[in-house]
Amino acid sequence: MAIPGLEVFQSSASLRGTGSALRQLPVVSKLIDTSTCIGCKACEVACQEWNDLPNAKTVQDGSYQTLPTMTADFWNLIKFHEVDVDGSFNWLMRKDQCMHCADPGCLKACPAPGAIVQYSNGIVDVNPDQCIGCRLCETGCPFDVPRFSEKTGKMSKCTLCVDRTSVGLEPACVKACPTGCLHFGTKTNMQAMGNERVKQLKADGYVNAGLYDPAGVGGTGVITVLKHADKPELYGLPRDPKVPKSVRFVKSYLRPLGLLGIGAVVVGLVGHYLRYGPRVPPKGPPPPAPPPVA
Amino acid sequence: MAESLRAVPAHSTADPGILAAQAQEDLVVGEEIVRFRYYTRMVHWGVALTFFLCLFTGLPIWTPIFGWMAPLFGGLQVCRWLHPWTGIAFSVFALLQFVHWAGEMKRTAADKRFTKLKNFLAYMRWEYHDDEVGKFNGGQKSLFWLSSLAALGLLATGVVLWWPNYFSNPFREASWVLHDVTFVLFFLLVLGHIYLSIAEPGTFAGMVRGTVTKAWARLHHPAWYRDVTGERRR
Numbered sequence: 021m022a023i024p025g026l027e028v029f030q031s032s033a034s035l036r037g038t039g040s041a042l043r044q045l046p047v048v049s050k051l052i053d054t055s056t057c058i059g060c061k062a063c064e065v066a067c068q069e070w071n072d073l074p075n076a077k078t079v080q081d082g083s084y085q086t087l088p089t090m091t092a093d094f095w096n097l098i099k100f101h102e103v104d105v106d107g108s109f110n111w112l113m114r115k116d117q118c119m120h121c122a123d124p125g126c127l128k129a130c131p132a133p134g135a136i137v138q139y140s141n142g143i144v145d146v147n148p149d150q151c152i153g154c155r156l157c158e159t160g161c162p163f164d165v166p167r168f169s170e171k172t173g174k175m176s177k178c179t180l181c182v183d184r185t186s187v188g189l190e191p192a193c194v195k196a197c198p199t200g201c202l203h204f205g206t207k208t209n210m211q212a213m214g215n216e217r218v219k220q221l222k223a224d225g226y227v228n229a230g231l232y233d234p235a236g237v238g239g240t241g242v243i244t245v246l247k248h249a250d251k252p253e254l255y256g257l258p259r260d261p262k263v264p265k266s267v268r269f270v271k272s273y274l275r276p277l278g279l280l281g282i283g284a285v286v287v288g289l290v291g292h293y294l295r296y297g298p299r300v301p302p303k304g305p306p307p308p309a310p311p312p313v314a
Numbered sequence: 315m316a317e318s319l320r321a322v323p324a325h326s327t328a329d330p331g332i333l334a335a336q337a338q339e340d341l342v343v344g345e346e347i348v349r350f351r352y353y354t355r356m357v358h359w360g361v362a363l364t365f366f367l368c369l370f371t372g373l374p375i376w377t378p379i380f381g382w383m384a385p386l387f388g389g390l391q392v393c394r395w396l397h398p399w400t401g402i403a404f405s406v407f408a409l410l411q412f413v414h415w416a417g418e419m420k421r422t423a424a425d426k427r428f429t430k431l432k433n434f435l436a437y438m439r440w441e442y443h444d445d446e447v448g449k450f451n452g453g454q455k456s457l458f459w460l461s462s463l464a465a466l467g468l469l470a471t472g473v474v475l476w477w478p479n480y481f482s483n484p485f486r487e488a489s490w491v492l493h494d495v496t497f498v499l500f501f502l503l504v505l506g507h508i509y510l511s512i513a514e515p516g517t518f519a520g521m522v523r524g525t526v527t528k529a530w531a532r533l534h535h536p537a538w539y540r541d542v543t544g545e546r547r548r
């Protein structure tokens with residue numbers, strides 16, 4: 021949803037956003053401390069309620085997870101991972117949602133001008149009125165977040181409650197979280213808070229604890245404290261997420277080169293016509309046929 | 315049907331060339347030769363029309379520089395909805411064209427000479443002549459095989475882009491890149507094809523009216539001309 025008053029920093033399929041980029045806002049972030057998540061799903065409910073999304077029919081797949089995966093009308097899913105780490109059983113929970121990358125692959129991939137925007141505070145948002153439902157954002161996203169709705173023919177995902185955060189409220193999930201494992205503020209503050217928590221965890225013996233803020237996508241607007249940050253795969257997080265090379269190749273090289281090639285050929289053909297002109301068949305009667313060979 | 319159409323009364327003003335081009339090809343009618351009968355032309359223009367529908371619905375999705383084309387169809391969302399279907403229509407016509415022409419497109423020794431770079435460049439300077447060029451020259455045959463291959467590639471990658479949830483990400487990425495690369499190369503070929511039909515007068519008319527002049531046939535397709543007219547080599 022487009023938020024009036026919040027400047028667009030960059031916009032899909034457009035050279036610039038609609039903003040002047042003069043009104044600078046601090047980049048905001050959500051901090052998720054997975055070590056204090058109890059898996060209560062209050063955030064899931066709050067997300068559905070605030071965003072006016074329908075109740076989801078839960079799917080029992082042998083774990084405590086609400087659904088196997090996020091859907092077009094379920095944007096925030098606590099993933100339950102039961103894993104053995106260093107010989108001990110662990111129950112690792114993670115909040116699966118849009119990561120609000122600083123360098124968003126979905127926005128890069130999107131061919132519809134203005135369908136995916138990044139506001140000046142770093143939030144990545146979808147404008148359904150511009151979305152053409154081509155699903156290329158799914159290919160661009162390294163976190164498998166965008167969901168295509170068969171009902172609306174459009175993409176949808178977490179907005180970081182841009183309609184709340186732009187008026188000074190925290191996202192609905194943060195408001196609902198009973199253990200205080202979710203925090204919202206400027207990215208600088210959230211990083212400081214996260215690093216503080218990492219220090220505590222390390223002191224508690226989790227030597228591999230760390231803050232998941234992958235540099236491959238320019239850092240994310242949703243940063244996560246992990247007890248086992250050396251193995252993000254345990255949480256279902258990619259180790260080194262990047263905008264796919266193919267997406268960058270198509271958008272940054274193939275299309276400019278293709279345009280240049282097509283333009284050069286058109287100019288070349290016009291030049292050829294001016295230089296050589298039309299090839300007109302000779303007028304008048306044809307030369308006589310040679311006599312038949314005896 | 316064609317026979318009865320051609321048997322027109324003496325006072326009719328119907329064009330004998332046009333009538334002759336209904337059902338048969340490679341037929342001499344006065345100073346003209348029927349090169350492409352009605353079905354051939356319908357298939358060719360079916361391919362061309364659906365190609366341009368694909369092009370104009372696809373270009374605004376390809377880059378916003380061509381965004382001004384989207385309103386021709388009712389906006390970008392309509393383009394996105396229409397493009398796969400115009401692609402299906404294009405594939406159908408491309409298949410009909412392939413079946414129709416594949417037999418006539420076998421490469422001969424003359425065609426292999428034609429597609430040597432040196433000879434092709436000489437051709438583009440209007441300096442190349444080969445008495446053995448038949449109904450289609452080496453360039454036209456290459457265009458036929460390459461555009462058939464491109465149609466197949468665009469269909470295969472297009473299906474993946476249309477139904478991405480049935481394919482894994484590497485497939486989607488490869489299809490995206492290949493759909494783009496194939497489109498660009500194919501479009502360059504088509505530009506050349508259109509250009510030569512204009513720069514060599516009589517060619518475009520051959521595909522519209524179905525007939526070409528004897529002088530055109532002698533210049534561009536001498537071996538075909540000899541076959542059709544029964545004239546000897548000059």
